[in-house]
Amino acid sequence: MYALYYQPFACSYAVHIALEKIAQPFELHKVNLNKGEQQSAAFLAINPQGQVPVLQYNGQTLTQAGAILLRLAELHPEAALLPEANSACRNAAIQNLFYISSTLHPTFSLLFYPERTAASARDEVKNNALQKIQRQLVYVEGLLTTQTFCAAEQACAPDYLLLAILNWCRLFQIPLSEFPNIKRFLAAMNALPEVKKAMATEFQAMAA
Ligand SMILES: N[C@@H](CCC(=O)N[C@@H](CS)C(=O)NCC(=O)O)C(=O)O
Structure with missing residues (x-):
């Protein structure tokens, strides 16, 4: 269990x-x-x-x-x-999982805990993080250009983590209007059983 x-x-x-x-x-x-x-x-x-x-x-x-x-x-x-071990999209799935956990997630963590970086400059830390997130969202938008999910035809592990993190855009009022692929991704993910x-x-x- x-x-x-x-x-x-x-x-x-x-x-x-x-x-x-x-x-x-x-x-x-x-x-x-x-x-x-x-x-x-x-x-x-x-x-x-x-x-x-x-x-x-x-x-x-x-x-x-x-x-x-x-x-x-x-x-x-x-x-x-994850996609099949020998499939073409296996590399993309693992690469995206690491990108999301080691790059995208830590940037959002700066918004949750700015004081851990600089207790006396919380707003500056947050503003820098918001700018960085914009650049990272452009990258994610690109990943979702040719397919609904980030690595394969079916949603898999990196998509689950991407969903968890992109949900925080609403929490921090980060607009997604310029990211139609991300919006389509979120809708598709939220429809999965x-x-x-x-x-x-x-x-x-x-x-x-
Ligand atoms: N590198 C860790 C980060 C985990 C993490 O940041 N968890 C957050 C929730 S999303 C947390 O527990 N925050 C509480 C804290 O840091 O005090 C992972 O990928 O699992």
């Missing part, structure tokens, strides 16, 4: 969607980041980095959204969380 430590609509959303796609039993443990629960002794004992997502299974603990998604793809090939299930659960958990 999998256990996922998550915060509704954080990057852990991508792992939650992947677990819905795998369609095996899992349990969810909410970590309320707004209340600072990630810094509680109990949670730090699970992940000393004080961050979600954390996946536990078979007595093992795994952190880092990209790593968890790759591992789930290995453990459940039938769920097609695994996304609908995870979304409904996380909306409920937010309200609780």
Whole structure:
């Protein structure tokens, strides 16, 4: 049985969607980041980095959204969380997963936690991040020019993470009017059964 430590609509959303796609039993443990629960002794004992997502299974603990998604793809090939190993789009899927987790996500993190970069220059950090995000969105828009999803004909792991992060554009009032491919991507993703299930659960958990 999998256990996922998550915060509704954080990057852990991508792992939650992947677990819905795998369609095996899992349990969810909410970590309320707004209340600072990630810094509680109990949670730090699970992940000393004080961050979600954390996946536990078979007595093992795994952190880092990209790593968890790759591992789930290995453990459940039938769920097609990545394109076939020898397919042309496998490289693109892995490359995009790393781009999203190592480049796009950290830029958004500057908006959530500007004080971690410069406590006395929060606005400057945020403004710089917003400018950087614009350039990164141009890149993502390009990825979605010839296909709906970022690597393959079907949505897979990098798309789940991309969805989780692009959802934050609304939170930070980043307009997407100049990015029609991204808007089409979001609409297609939100129509997927695994996304609908995870979304409904996380909306409920937010309200609780
Ligand atoms: N590199 C980590 C980053 C994880 C991360 O930034 N998680 C955020 C939620 S999206 C978090 O837990 N933030 C709480 C904090 O940093 O205090 C990953 O890709 O999993």
